[in-house]
Amino acid sequence: MRRLIVIFLSAGLMSACAPRGTVIVDPAAASVGSVQTVYIATTRGPDPESGEPFGAGRSKETRYVRLGVAVPPVRGLGQIEWPRPHARPDPVHDFLATERDILSGPEAFRATLSQQFRHKPAGKRDAVVFVHGFNMTFAEGAYRLAQLGHDLKLDSVLVHYSWPSRGHPLGYAYDRDSVLFARDGLQDLLEQVSAAGADHITIAAHSLGSLLTVETLRQMASSRSSSAVWRKISGVILFSPDIDVDVFHEQAAAIGELPQPFVIFTSKRDKALALSARLTGERERLGNIDGADEVADLAVTVMDTTAFSTGAGHFDAADSASLLAVLGQIATAGGVLEGDGRVGLLAGTVVTVRNATQIIMTPVAAMSGMSN
Structure with missing residues (x-):
């Protein structure tokens, strides 16, 4: 302490x-x-x-x-x-x-x-x-x-x-x-x-x-x-949601059918959430989970931005120039920020775990998407 x-x-x-x-x-x-x-x-x-x-x-x-x-x-x-x-x-x-x-x-x-x-x-x-x-x-x-x-x-x-x-x-x-x-x-x-x-x-x-x-x-x-x-x-x-994982499951159960798409940006290098987890006596928060296994029962998309994390790593989607470049293409094409669900476009490796989808975003995928 x-x-x-x-x-x-x-x-x-x-x-x-x-x-x-x-x-x-x-x-x-x-x-x-x-x-x-x-x-x-x-x-x-x-x-x-x-x-x-x-x-x-x-x-x-x-x-x-x-x-x-x-x-x-x-x-x-x-x-x-x-x-x-x-x-x-x-x-x-x-x-x-x-x-x-x-x-x-x-x-x-x-x-x-x-x-x-x-x-x-x-x-x-x-x-x-x-x-x-x-x-x-x-x-x-x-x-x-x-x-x-x-x-x-x-x-x-x-x-x-x-x-x-x-x-x-x-x-x-x-x-x-x-x-x-x-x-x-x-x-x-x-x-x-x-x-x-x-x-x-x-x-x-x-x-x-x-x-x-x-x-x-x-x-x-x-x-x-x-x-x-x-x-x-x-x-x-x-x-980078600062939510206890168990609490999120209870919230989702009370909500019922989640709005779609329901996207969670995560990073295993998020220092702020690592500190928050320690303060609450937990291993992790929703925004730095290790993978989609922990939310596999829910219809969510986990966007893993660990490869783009620098510094505190607490808002990669707003701070990282390379990640912003690829997200800008997704938004322009009618993707995740526009709400039509095409979150895999230009993103990276896609893994399906039961109801959840995990997209592991990589700078290589971003550069490939920018050249198309």
């Missing part, structure tokens, strides 16, 4: 040295970068110290935001650069907001989304709902979705659920409790997106956000009032 405390303190010190994401609005950045519009529902309360409207506190009221994010032209695939404290923001290298419009309420949010959906042909009014993970600020979660939308060239309306994370490496217990607090807010957001006119909703969640997502699906499965929304869920993608 003493060693774990040292690891956590070291992570905290490193995080303190690096700039954290904040929303800096610079309308001029729109003429420099590529603007991604992110629609946000949040149960974060205001930060009384900084005056920021969306901090780490929990709010019973859901608020709604339209955020324009300028993705800078000079950056590596998967990289997000924040403006340095006390330095002049640089729209050539830094992620900046071009606008932050706090909407008046759920009716205004639905109307704004409806307008975006009407720009797309009937039957192709797709939304990606992203649920951020542990240790995230409001800006970091929203900018991450903008980065994914840009790098994967997603032709979907980008929607983000910003639940109240402490935004601190020592805030794990607070964030775990916030997951339970935030379930109703996520269900309400999915209902809002459906009511606004979405034909298909793909849910993508990272880390502890995966626990929030599956808990919400479990809650919705027992509610007849959610049946209309349930029919529109065209895929669920869990990136």
Whole structure:
């Protein structure tokens, strides 16, 4: 335990040295970068110290935001650069907001989304709902979705659920409790997106956000009032899910038939999940299982990205340039991130274990796919 405390303190010190994401609005950045519009529902309360409207506190009221994010032209695939404290923001290298419009309420949010959906042909009014993970600020979660939308060239309306994370490496217990607090807010957001006119909703969640997502699906499965929304869920993608494996089996049993495709991105080199497993006294978490054998009774696809893992290895699908390149092709071709199930395209070795499918992604497969 003493060693774990040292690891956590070291992570905290490193995080303190690096700039954290904040929303800096610079309308001029729109003429420099590529603007991604992110629609946000949040149960974060205001930060009384900084005056920021969306901090780490929990709010019973859901608020709604339209955020324009300028993705800078000079950056590596998967990289997000924040403006340095006390330095002049640089729209050539830094992620900046071009606008932050706090909407008046759920009716205004639905109307704004409806307008975006009407720009797309009937039957192709797709939304990606992203649920951020542990240790995230409001800006970091929203900018991450903008980065994914840009790098994967997603032709979907980008929607983000910003639940109240402490935004601190020592805030794990607070964030775990916030997951339970935030379930109703996520269900309400999915209902809002459906009511606004979405034909298909793909849910993508990272880390502890995966626990929030599956808990919400479990809650919705027992509610007849959610049946209309349930029919529109065209895929669920869990990136590095920080979920106990036994708990996931119980959640899946309560849900019944899982939305398809149901994709789990894993890595055996995920250092954050290895630490989480040790803290909970378990051998592993869902996001670093050794193979599909442990979920073989479920209709899921396990995407093993171990070969692409570097550093912490906790969000390879967003951080790895080579993996983003192949995932971008899959998304463009109508694959896993679009929700039609062709997850094997360009991916790697495919293994079927009872009801589950495992795809072991390799850089060789990625390069082969890029040359086609």
